[in-house]
Amino acid sequence: MTSITDAVAILRTRAQISAANQARLLTEFRLPTSYRPTTLARSASTSSLARGASAASFAPVLRQVLLQQGMAANRSEQSQTGPVPSAFGDLIAEATRRYNLPSGLLPSVIKAESGFNPRAVSPAGAKGLMQLMDGTARTLGVRDSFDPAQNIDGGARFLRQLLDRYGGDVRRALAAYNAGPGAVDRYGGIPPYPETQTYVSRILGYMTRT
Helix, strand or coil: CCCHHHHHHHHHHCCCCCHHHHHHHHHHHCCCCCCCHHHHHHHHHCCCCCCCCCHHHHHHHHHHHHHHCCCCCCHHHHHHCCCCCHHHHHHHHHHHHHCCCCCCHHHHHHHHHHCCCCCCECCCCCECCCCECHHHHHHCCCCCCCCHHHHHHHHHHHHHHHHHHCCCCHHHHHHHHHHCHHHHHHHCCCCCCHHHHHHHHHHHHHHHHC
């Protein structure tokens, strides 16, 4: 899952954003194709708070600029609460049945992870609808993470494994999907990471509306 801080890091480390990175940012934030991240970078760089700040402390500046331009950072969440795209509906339903997943869990995770973009790639290298890292994909038998059928099946299988590991506890399974099972085991529950806590709450919210 790509956070605002991830995008900030991209913006701050490149004076000129390449076409590929620009396209990736547009996809990650679900912004209109007419929007140009270089404009955001120039606008944010004029802020005294931004100058010399770390990526984490720079995040509020990015959020402020997005808000000023009428493109709040939660735009992706708003766009993700719509219906499941018909192209993936059957695949999601089939994987939900195959792995006996709770109703609404699989599409809600996909909403949070990629916004139903099968070509999504995070700065960390997570790929596809369910944002599988290459190592995880290999262990799940996924050869092509950009193939929706393989990606959904692999992600669903991973969710099933996590649910079994945590006794059917959806909250802990989601936290492990985001932060890793090691973090959940270490803290005995949802880790005290703001991103993970927000991630779990967001998906549970999606599930109530699915």
